[in-house]
Amino acid sequence: MQNFDLYNPTNVVFGKGEVPRIGELTASYGRRVLLVYGLGSVKKTGLYDKVTGSLREAGVEWVDSGGVKPNPVLSFAREAIGTFKQEKLDAIVAVGGGSVIDTAKTVAAGSRYDGDVWDFFTGKAGIEDASPVTVVLTLAAAASEMNGGAVITNEDTLQKTHIVSRHLFPKASILDPVNTFTVPRNYSMYGAVDAIIHVLEPYFNSSDPDTPLQDRFIEGLIKTIMESADIIYRQPNNYNARANMMWGATMALNGIASSGAGCTGFPMHMIEHSLSAIYDIAHGAGLAVVAPAWMKYNAPEEPRKYAQFAERVFDIGGGTPEERALEGIAALERWFSSVDAPVTLEDAGIPAEDINKIAKNANSLSELWGLPDYTVDVIADILRLAV
């Protein structure tokens, strides 16, 4: 095992009926908050009323900041930071999925900084403070509800990248699986893909061959997420499946799965971010395209871990490690297809002729992401395996 620091102070409140605690959980951090949410589904479902009712009861006033879209953009966050400062607010309540929470965290960091918040994303400045954030989660996918990261797209540069800081952990996050019942089937499945790739990044990129506990945790997590997704595909209102999916997605990127794996990097995410930045496709859909290609590219050189994945997750036996490795990747790809996730660029509506353009965009992140080996040529070679 490699040395690591693990710190995760988010107070998770999990289960049905817990939303009315948001007021009380928020009140200790602020009396005047920015209420960040998405394109309005929280108003249709009644969640907005539940949240604001609870805030009101706890004596918390709010300023509305709705309209965050999937693949959230820098311009929205910059504007919200302006509102936050102008209104002299003291905290942020995020009601939504990863896009909304990431926007809230970006506002949290920017609200206590005099320069442009994009400085944090480019490494020009470090985050030394942030306003408190509380969360009501509506999508099982990103795990932003229990980590210190946020991803934003800069529409001017078409760069989609992230910040990570100890100051950005939500203070409290309410995870009621019932709030995911209304998530459309395709987005539910993309969330499952996202969570699976969150744990496969440290699983396959670890510099340490001896992390048995983390390996088993990750394998169990993937099996649980696939089982739950299969049920949700047919029964969107199945509480147990939604609950297991929600908790699985949170646990997939809260620091535990990657602890002890060494500095692993997130190359599948880096490449995918170019797809969703350029084509505005769902992040999970983009990952379903990129991940099998990336795995096919890497497995032949060091098949051991890929073979273990095949054996333990898909019960694939027999053959050589190389054969089992490729069978495991094929099985994962088949599963993605079975839940209607795209597995080729064409499936995702992306022309193969754009491969070089995508590779250049992804390569522009490689220094920032600590992945200098990912040259334009390497990325293009990987993407050609997704044709």
Add this chain to the structure above:
Amino acid sequence: MQNFDLYNPTNVVFGKGEVPRIGELTASYGRRVLLVYGLGSVKKTGLYDKVTGSLREAGVEWVDSGGVKPNPVLSFAREAIGTFKQEKLDAIVAVGGGSVIDTAKTVAAGSRYDGDVWDFFTGKAGIEDASPVTVVLTLAAAASEMNGGAVITNEDTLQKTHIVSRHLFPKASILDPVNTFTVPRNYSMYGAVDAIIHVLEPYFNSSDPDTPLQDRFIEGLIKTIMESADIIYRQPNNYNARANMMWGATMALNGIASSGAGCTGFPMHMIEHSLSAIYDIAHGAGLAVVAPAWMKYNAPEEPRKYAQFAERVFDIGGGTPEERALEGIAALERWFSSVDAPVTLEDAGIPAEDINKIAKNANSLSELWGLPDYTVDVIADILRLAV
């Protein structure tokens, strides 16, 4: 899955060479600390010098409070609370295993309370504040380094019981597996038993039949701990095995394994506490005696989960669920024996004639532990299966 709150703000610093960070990690919480440790092995190994050197460098003064013994006692904690208050200290550094950390936490709670600290253990008072605690861990077993619990024995009443509070999470804990190289073989193995039972309590006592992620996490944890213990048994200085054991033991009782399982209770621990309170045996040794008996008592009524345990942890197939359940328990018992842990009262040097005395002692805790069904007769019936 059942509703739950999960909150664990301890900053874990894991790996070889990390001990010199204790000064810096402590300094933000206090400049004058109580240094709690055990019977002196930390002086022999040089760890004491490393810790105090780091404290000195960070400008932190300390008052020595050595001499905590296994199955730590109330009188020691009371005295240390007196010292803490008299010297007007502001934090506590614990260098040791569960006994030392639990003593430090008891002092932390008592240091900010005017009454007798035992009030917290009997439920007469609630913990509303505590002094900060930092930890350098030397034993993989209790997980006190990453949770809000502490166990103390009251020598006057012979009651061994616990406190749990959000105020008692260590602020930071340094887990260097090298510091466990010198733990004697028997205590290393008892630590493994302790960690295994920590996860089997929620596994078998859960009120929820649908916790697939937690189940797999627990099964993976038990397999990892058994594998690591088998290596440590032969190679006490094997870093990877010590690392996997140490991280496994911490993860076994930091709130994650039991999340979503409902209010499970800790009956195996409750019964064992009477053995170690009365006979001063190692807690892990006592658990190796109590756990198989408790499992044999409970498995016939509801064998499903026991059969799953047998299948997934010991690869036991065939037969009826009842048969697999009993085979799984026998396999665990055999494994305990294989690492020289006692599995009968006689093995542990406890006379079978004392069963009623032990049962009465354990029963005296049953109300406090929320386990009113554990009458003297039930406990005696269970203990008779350990003869």
